[in-house]
Amino acid sequence: MKKLLIGVMWLGLTAAALFVLHSCTKDDPANPNDYVNSWILENMKEAYYWTDKIPTSPNKALEPDPFFKSLLNKPDDRFSWIQENYQELLKTLQGVNKEAGYEFALYYSDNTQVNVMAQVLYVKKQSPAELAGLKRGDLIDQINGTQLAVSNYQTLLQQISETHTITYRPYNFVSNTTGAAKTISLTTVEYAENPNYLDKVITVNNRKIGYFVYTLFSTGPTSTSTQYNTEMDAVFERFKSAGITDLVVDLRFNSGGAETATVNLASLIGKGVDNTKVFAKRQYNANVTQQILNDPDLGSSFLSTKFTNKSQNVGNLLRNNRVYILTGPRTASASELLINGLRPFMDVYLIGSKTLGKNVGSVSIYEQNNPKNTWGMQPIVVKSFNSLDQSNYGNGFTPNQTDADNGAQLPLGDTSERLLSLAISHITSSGRVAPQTEVLGALVAHSFDVKKRNSDLVIGSKILD
Numbered sequence: 454m455k456k457l458l459i460g461v462m463w464l465g466l467t468a469a470a471l472f473v474l475h476s477c478t479k480d481d482p483a484n485p486n487d488y489v490n491s492w493i494l495e496n497m498k499e500a501y502y503w504t505d506k507i508p509t510s511p512n513k514a515l516e517p518d519p520f521f522k523s524l525l526n527k528p529d530d531r532f533s534w535i536q537e538n539y540q541e542l543l544k545t546l547q548g549v550n551k552e553a554g555y556e557f558a559l560y561y562s563d564n565t566q567v568n569v570m571a572q573v574l575y576v577k578k579q580s581p582a583e584l585a586g587l588k589r590g591d592l593i594d595q596i597n598g599t600q601l602a603v604s605n606y607q608t609l610l611q612q613i614s615e616t617h618t619i620t621y622r623p624y625n626f627v628s629n630t631t632g633a634a635k636t637i638s639l640t641t642v643e644y645a646e647n648p649n650y651l652d653k654v655i656t657v658n659n660r661k662i663g664y665f666v667y668t669l670f671s672t673g674p675t676s677t678s679t680q681y682n683t684e685m686d687a688v689f690e691r692f693k694s695a696g697i698t699d700l701v702v703d704l705r706f707n708s709g710g711a712e713t714a715t716v717n718l719a720s721l722i723g724k725g726v727d728n729t730k731v732f733a734k735r736q737y738n739a740n741v742t743q744q745i746l747n748d749p750d751l752g753s754s755f756l757s758t759k760f761t762n763k764s765q766n767v768g769n770l771l772r773n774n775r776v777y778i779l780t781g782p783r784t785a786s787a788s789e790l791l792i793n794g795l796r797p798f799m800d801v802y803l804i805g806s807k808t809l810g811k812n813v814g815s816v817s818i819y820e821q822n823n824p825k826n827t828w829g830m831q832p833i834v835v836k837s838f839n840s841l842d843q844s845n846y847g848n849g850f851t852p853n854q855t856d857a858d859n860g861a862q863l864p865l866g867d868t869s870e871r872l873l874s875l876a877i878s879h880i881t882s883s884g885r886v887a888p889q890t891e892v893l894g895a896l897v898a899h900s901f902d903v904k905k906r907n908s909d910l911v912i913g914s915k916i917l918d
Contacts (some may be wrong), residue, residue, distance in 0.1 A: 457652060457817055461797075470615070476894060481895055482857065484513065484514055486513065486514065486515065486517060487513060487519070488825050488826060489517045489825070489826050489828055490513040490515070490517060491513065492522045492721040492820070492826060492828075493521050493524070493535070493828070493830060494507075494511065494513070494524065495648055496818050496830075496832075497524050497830075497832055499526070499740065499741070500563060500737075500738070500741055500816060500818070500832065500834045501526075501533075501738065501832050501833065501834060502530075502737065502738055502813060502832075502833045502834050502835060503508045503526035503529065503530065503738075503833070503851075504738045504740065505738075506526040507524050507526075508523065511523050511524055512661045515533060517526065517537075517800050517828055518535055518537075518557075519536065521533075521535040521830060522535075524658050524831055525609050527641070530814065530833055531783065531811075531834050532811060532813065532833055533815060533830070533831060534830070534831050535828060535829070535830040535831070536694045536828070536829050536830070536831075537718060537827060537828055538827055538828075538829070539817075539820075539827060539828060539829025540818035540829075541592060541829075542819070542829040542831065543676065543815065543817060543819075543829065544643075544688070544855060546710075546711075546817065547645070547671055547674060547675060547676060548645060548646040548648065548671045548674070548710070549640050549644070549645045549646075549674060550614070550643070550644060550646075551614050551615075551642070551643050551644070551645060552580075552613070552642075552644050553580060553581045553582045553585075553617070553639035553642075554576060554577035554580020554581055554583060554642075554644055555573055555575070555576045555577065555580070555582035555583075555584040555587055555639075555900075556573070556574045556575055556577075556582055556706060556899075556900045556901060557569050557571040557572055557573050557574055557593065557899075557900045558571065558572055558574055558896060558898075558900075559601070559606060559857070559896070559897040559899070560572065560587055560859060560893040560895065560896055560897060561603075561893075561894030561895050561897060562894060563894065564894075566596075566813060566894075567603060568600060568601060568602050568603070569601045569602060569603060569894075569897050570592050570593060570594055570601060570893075571592070571593035571900075572590065572591070572592055572593075572602060572795045572859075572862065572893065573587060573589050573590060573591045573592075573593070573621075573862075574587060574589060574705070574706055574862070575589050575590065575650070575666075575668070575706060576588060577644065577646055578647070578650075580639045580642075580644055581639050581642060582639055582752045584621075585637050585638075585639055586637070587619075587621070587637075587639075587844075588623070588624070588864075589624075589862050589864060589865065590624035590626060590862035591621045591622065591623050591624050592621060592622045592624065592631055592859060593619050593620070593621040594620050594621065594622070594634065594790040595618075595619065595620035595636075596610075596617060596618070596619055597609065597612055597618055598618060598620070598636075598863070603897070606897070606898065607898075610898070610900065610902075610903050611903065612767065613639075613641075613900070613903070614641060614903075615641055615807060616638065616639065616640050616641055617638070617639055617641075618636055618637065618638045618639070619635055619636070619637060619639060619770070620635070620636045621633070621634065621635065621636075621637075622634050624862065625859065626862070626863045626867075627863055628866065632727060634801065645674040645685070646668065646669055646671070647681060648668045648669040648671050648681055648707070648714075648866070649665075649667065649672065649681060649684045649685055649688060650667065650668050651664070651665070651666040651703075651865055651866055652664065652665045652666070652688040652691065652692070653866050654691075654692065654695045654697060655866075655868060655877070655880050657868070657877055657880070657883075658881050658883075659698075660698050660772075660880055660881055661695055661697045661698050661699070662694060662697065662698070662699045662700070662701060662876075662877065662880060663689075663692035663695070663697040663699070663700045663701070663767070664701045664703070664865070664866060664873065665688060665692075665700070665701070665702050665703065666703040666706075666707045666865055667685075667703065667704060667707055667718070668701060668707055669707060669708075669709075669710045670707065670709060670710020670711050670712075670715050670718075670787040670788070671710045671711055672711050672713050672714050672717075675874065678916070681714065682713070682714055682717045685714075685717060685718060685721070685767050686717070686721070686763070686764075686823060689721040689763075689765040689766070689767055690765045692765075692767050692843075693765055693766075693767050693770065694769065696770065697767060697770055697771075698770065698772050699771060699772055699774050699775075699777070699880045700719075700767060700771055700777065700878045701776075701778075701779065701873065702722070702776060702777070702778050702779070702780060702864070703776040703778075703779040703872075703873075704778055704780060704781075704782035704784050704791075705779050705780060705784060705805060705858070705872070706781065706783070706901070707784060707785075707787070707788045708783045708784065708785045708786060708809070708901050709785055709786030709787045709811075709859075710786075710787045710789070711787070712758065712787065712790070712814075715787045715790050715791050715794075716732055716759075716760065716763065717756060717763075718791060719732055719760060719791055719794050719795055720732075720760045720761045720762070720766065721763050721765055721766055721767065721902040722766070722767065722776050722795060722799075723760060723766070723768050723795055723798045724768030724769060724771065724774050724799050724801060725769075725798065726760040726766070726768065726782065726798055726822060727761075727762050728758060728759050728760060728761055728762050729759065730759060730760045731738065731757050731758070731759055731760075731838075731839075731840040732758050732759055732760050732839075732840070733757065733758045733790060733793070733794050733837050733838065733839060734756060734757045734758075734837070734838040734839070734840070734842065735755075735756050735757065735758070735814075735835045735836070735837065735838075736756075736833050736835060736836040736837075736838065737756075737834060741834065742756070753789065759760065768798075768799070770824065771799070773800060774799045774800055775799060775800040775801075775802055776795065776799060776800070776801055776802070777802050777804060777805070777876045777879070777880070778791075778792060778801060778802070778803050779801075779804050779805050779872045779873070779876065780803050780804070780805035780806055780807075780808050780850070780852055781805055781806050781808075781858065782806045782807065782808075782809065782896060782899070782903045783807060783809055783899045783902075784805070784806075784808040784809060785809035785810070785811045786809075786811045786814075787812070788808065789809070789811055789812065789846055789849075789850060792808075792835055792846075792850055793812070793837070793838075793839045793843065793844070793846060794839050794840075796839060796841075796843070797840045797841045797843075798838055802853050802879070803850055803851075803852035803853050803854075804853065804854045804856065804859055804875050804876055804879075805852050805854075805855070805856055805872050806852065806855065806856070806857060806858065807849045807850065807851050807852065807855070808846070808847035808849040808850045809849055810847050810848045810850075811847075812836060812837050812844045812845075812847050813833045813835065813836050813837065813844050814833065814835045814836075814837060815831045815832055815833050815834055815835075816831070816832065816834045816835075817829060817830075817831055818830050818831075826879070841878050851880055854875055854879070856872060856875060856889070857892075857896075858871055858872055858895045859892060859896065860889045860892050860893065866867040866869040867906075873887055874886050
């Protein structure tokens with residue numbers, strides 16, 4: 454019997470405590486997958502949110518990836534996943550990926566819906582993509598010399614984790630035109646993304662608007678680091694010192710991260726919140742719930758998360774007790790947890806696209822230093838509620854102002870940038886909104902999707918193998 458100490462994680466959300474799962478698998482020489490599959494099955498029965506839906510006699514002769522998938526409760530479970538290298542899985546959760554440093558959305562190129570093109574959403578600082586001159590708004594037509602199409606984009610997106618070429622048309626936001634196509638080579642590196650992408654104070658009329666672009670809920674480049682949270686605190690200290698009257702948090706590109714980072718941000722925003730107020734509640738399966746209640750180190754307090762005391766909190770400065778959040782179709786998980794957790798305390802005004810819809814979280818399960826098992830899995834184990842016991846966002850949050858945001862992309866922080874201009878217009882009641890130009894075709898996929906799976910590309914609620 455071997456005990457496994459597992460850090461309680463959410464697919465996108467990280468809790469601060471730990472609990473113990475067990476492993477007592479045996480070798481079967483006739484089935485080389487027996488050890489790993491027995492480990493998968495045992496831990497899934499123990500922790501999986503839908504444990505009562507696991508098949509009674511799953512086929513343990515399958516390879517670990519398809520075996521894991523055979524246990525999932527479809528269609529309710531859109532998010533559980535497994536990866537052959539647990540160390541790579543853990544790095545991904547901290548925002549560390551092998552990449553060139555740019556994110557993009559894929560749209561249909563025309564009405565035939567045969568070809569697609571990628572529009573750069575943002576370029577990461579000091580990344581190979583930034584050093585190569587790639588910018589937000591640039592349009593990519595080819596990867597490794599192959600035209601992006603509906604029939605091949607999944608395969609081509611899998612290639613961008615290695616050094617690759619792109620053929621793109623640079624976007625000039627001053628003239629609203631695209632230049633001649635050029636081809637560049639992009640080297641990939643192991644890149645740790647700092648989520649505190651941009652902060653500035655925008656003064657319009659008599660309003661001081663704090664604008665914060667946050668791309669990933671991560672406390673730091675490693676699981677024990679608090680670097681990014683400390684930097685986030687400094688951002689809000691600057692906002693507070695400037696005397697902001699309004700706050701716009703841009704989560705268009707944020708598909709999740711650590712719960713501790715989520716609580717940190719919520720505690721900097723909410724009015725009247727402190728360490729006595731509940732930010733979120735957790736619901737596990739009956740077995741895990743009982744283990745938690747019986748554990749003297751956890752107990753019932755583990756089933757809820759509270760805000761923290763933050764001297765940098767700006768809640769009392771915000772007019773109409775309102776925060777503006779910019780959203781996109783891949784705004785998910787911890788981003789939605791933030792929205793849901795703040796709603797009992799303030800008006801959360803959403804602008805952009807309907808969010809993905811993920812009110813459940815997962816746990817990282819793996820064996821350390823066991824040569825027989827390098828796999829790591831991220832099964833759904835918990836459902837999230839706010840302090841009012843609300844969890845009705847499984848289909849996403851619908852914005853107060855809906856905008857597809859699929860036109861020409863101005864630099865982030867530019868007051869004429871589409872979604873930011875909508876927020877400024879609502880804040881100032883000016884009615885002046887930047888026009889939506891060069892509207893592209895329907896959204897097909899996101900580069901974010903690749904980072905969520907090792908071999909599967911998830912498009913909304915549909916898994917494409």
